[in-house]
Amino acid sequence: MKIVVPIKRVVDPYAKVKPLADGTGLDVAGVKFEINPFDEIAMEEAVRIKERDPSTYTVAVSIGGPECEEQLRKALAIGADEAVLIETTDGLDASVIAAELVAFVQEVAPDIVLMGKQSTDDDSNQVGQMMAAMLGWPQATFACKLTPGVGEVTVDRETDSGEESLRMKTPCVVTTDLRMNQPRYIALPGIIKARSKPLAKRGRGTSASPRVRLTHLAALPPRPPGRKVASVDELLTELKSRGLV
Amino acid sequence: MKLLCVAFSEAELPVCGGLAASLGAEFDVLLVHGSAGAGYGAAQVMTLGATEAPTADVLAPCVAAAAVGYSHVVAVSSMATKDLMARAAGLVGAAMVTDVVRFEAPNRFVRPILAGSVLATVETLVEPVFLTFRAAGIVPAEAGSAVAVAAAPPLGPELATRVATTVRGGSRPDLAQAKCVVTGGRPLQDAETFERVIGGLADRLGAAVGATRAAVDSGIAPNELQVGQTGKIVAPDLYIAAGVSGSTQHVAGIKDSKAIVAINKDPDAPIFETADLGLVADLFEAIPEIVAKLGPKE
Numbered sequence: 001m002k003i004v005v006p007i008k009r010v011v012d013p014y015a016k017v018k019p020l021a022d023g024t025g026l027d028v029a030g031v032k033f034e035i036n037p038f039d040e041i042a043m044e045e046a047v048r049i050k051e052r053d054p055s056t057y058t059v060a061v062s063i064g065g066p067e068c069e070e071q072l073r074k075a076l077a078i079g080a081d082e083a084v085l086i087e088t089t090d091g092l093d094a095s096v097i098a099a100e101l102v103a104f105v106q107e108v109a110p111d112i113v114l115m116g117k118q119s120t121d122d123d124s125n126q127v128g129q130m131m132a133a134m135l136g137w138p139q140a141t142f143a144c145k146l147t148p149g150v151g152e153v154t155v156d157r158e159t160d161s162g163e164e165s166l167r168m169k170t171p172c173v174v175t176t177d178l179r180m181n182q183p184r185y186i187a188l189p190g191i192i193k194a195r196s197k198p199l200a201k202r203g204r205g206t207s208a209s210p211r212v213r214l215t216h217l218a219a220l221p222p223r224p225p226g227r228k229v230a231s232v233d234e235l236l237t238e239l240k241s242r243g244l245v
Numbered sequence: 246m247k248l249l250c251v252a253f254s255e256a257e258l259p260v261c262g263g264l265a266a267s268l269g270a271e272f273d274v275l276l277v278h279g280s281a282g283a284g285y286g287a288a289q290v291m292t293l294g295a296t297e298a299p300t301a302d303v304l305a306p307c308v309a310a311a312a313v314g315y316s317h318v319v320a321v322s323s324m325a326t327k328d329l330m331a332r333a334a335g336l337v338g339a340a341m342v343t344d345v346v347r348f349e350a351p352n353r354f355v356r357p358i359l360a361g362s363v364l365a366t367v368e369t370l371v372e373p374v375f376l377t378f379r380a381a382g383i384v385p386a387e388a389g390s391a392v393a394v395a396a397a398p399p400l401g402p403e404l405a406t407r408v409a410t411t412v413r414g415g416s417r418p419d420l421a422q423a424k425c426v427v428t429g430g431r432p433l434q435d436a437e438t439f440e441r442v443i444g445g446l447a448d449r450l451g452a453a454v455g456a457t458r459a460a461v462d463s464g465i466a467p468n469e470l471q472v473g474q475t476g477k478i479v480a481p482d483l484y485i486a487a488g489v490s491g492s493t494q495h496v497a498g499i500k501d502s503k504a505i506v507a508i509n510k511d512p513d514a515p516i517f518e519t520a521d522l523g524l525v526a527d528l529f530e531a532i533p534e535i536v537a538k539l540g541p542k543e
């Protein structure tokens with residue numbers, strides 16, 4: 001079984017990042033970058049599948065500037081067999097990422113594309129579904145459990161009202177939710193050891209151009225400051241006076 | 246602008262109609278589930294008459310075919326519409342924008358990014374535009390008179406088979422629509438305690454129940470109750486957070502609430518920065534006291 005795991009470099013999801021004063025971008029001075037947490041879950045799952053079935057081969061792929069190498073090294077440290085950086089400084093939207101990944105996937109011919117359901121910077125939740133549409137493959141988004149079979153997979157996915165289980169033939173696209181697994185901790189030596197694993201760089205495979213462009217960023221206006229109440233009685237009096245209970 | 250609203254159920258039609266009215270746009274509806282008694286301002290409702298919503302692979306070709314002739318294909322944000330709309334946009338080659346909170350121009354939209362801490366303005370460069378939008382702040386449309394009904398385009402081939410479905414819900418209001426939400430976090434210990442303490446207060450208030458990721462991950466609450474960046478977005482009149490630290494990811498889902506009440510025993514918990522009213526207290530004492538002082542439900 002071959003698994004492709006797309007990896008996105010994102011600002012540390014726990015950091016408080018603000019837009020630049022002129023709204024043209026984010027002020028990322030001094031902020032760390034990480035693998036998008038959902039992609040890390042996808043990479044972890046691919047490696048667990050490989051640990052159960054050693055014939056599995058996993059490829060991590062990222063699209064972006066040379067700095068994305070850092071996140072691909074981490075993916076290799078988690079256990080990817082190989083990493084590919086599609087290097088570009090072009091403006092990218094979900095449709096361009098999907099087009100590039102489709103071209104890559106057609107070449108690598110995996111059984112599963114396993115990826116995060118959304119990135120924690122853009123929060124769009126689009127690329128997996130777009131890729132599946134373009135490839136004509138089945139999809140399972142918001143996945144919390146993946147059970148590979150022979151020529152098929154069974155995926156448990158979270159829904160608005162509970163869960164459901166989908167069975168689909170491979171090749172397919174699976175996007176992970178938070179509860180699929182808890183990624184392993186990688187200590188620095190692990191990342192250094194992964195330096196001997198193959199990481200190839202190449203240019204873009206398509207000329208797709210963005211359909212959506214970011215024009216401005218602004219901080220969310222703060223909520224008016226609240227206050228503390230001293231007791232349950234004071235809380236209830238306040239809520240009653242506002243007609244809330 | 247001519248809109249096609251994709252709705253999984255009739256319950257989504259009032260906000261679809263409200264959105265179209267606020268934009269002064271003509272609109273039709275593609276209704277997946279059930280039938281529409283009224284149009285909420287729509288010129289036409291295309292129905293599929295499905296008893297169970299088909300999977301996204303089956304639905305997307307139908308949406309893509311129905312989209313012809315519309316400038317915008319829109320749906321209320323939910324896990325189901327995110328699953329479907331991006332796939333349909335991929336088939337059509339459309340521009341796609343997720344979680345729109347403000348419509349500035351037919352090709353300019355505002356949406357939250359980075360766990361709702363930043364508002365991004367985006368421009369779409371091609372038509373049609375596919376988008377999901379947040380219902381908060383939209384005035385629902387009146388039902389209106391009976392509406393012309395047409396058959397939806399055919400469904401696509403089934404690529405995935407649904408082999409099991411678990412639907413929870415029960416008698417409490419729907420989290421995303423509720424006027425009041427009571428949310429519990431990690432300190433609720435176990436499912437039984439969560440249900441008794443958080444569920445008890447919620448039932449007294451006629452509220453929906455929400456949970457943090459920590460509560461869901463530790464099996465205290467079911468996943469569909471998770472509120473936040475990667476869970477449900479709520480916008481009630483009253484949001485009560487008990488034993489919730491107030492992480493950016495959680496707060497991302499509650500910012501549109503009119504009033505936020507926090508009950509936390511740590512006076513420095515970040516949730517107090519977001520709360521309108523904060524009570525520093527042990528929730529296991531404060532909540533029973535609130536329920537007792539509110540008295541039995543009328």
Ligand SMILES: Cc1cc2nc3c(=O)[nH]c(=O)nc-3n(C[C@H](O)[C@H](O)[C@H](O)COP(=O)(O)OP(=O)(O)OC[C@H]3O[C@@H](n4cnc5c(N)ncnc54)[C@H](O)[C@@H]3O)c2cc1C
Binds near residue numbers: 457474498
């Ligand atoms: C990619 C990503 C996505 C995420 N998405 C979400 C999301 O959608 N929703 C979400 O909620 N989280 C999300 N998280 C997790 C988030 O970062 C926090 O870990 C989580 O919200 C914490 O939950 P909590 O407040 O219940 O737990 P904790 O952070 O452990 O806080 C518990 C709080 O309860 C208080 N407390 C303890 N005992 C009592 C008591 N007896 N009485 C009163 N107060 C008490 C403590 O003082 C503390 O403030 C996400 C994280 C990541 C990385």
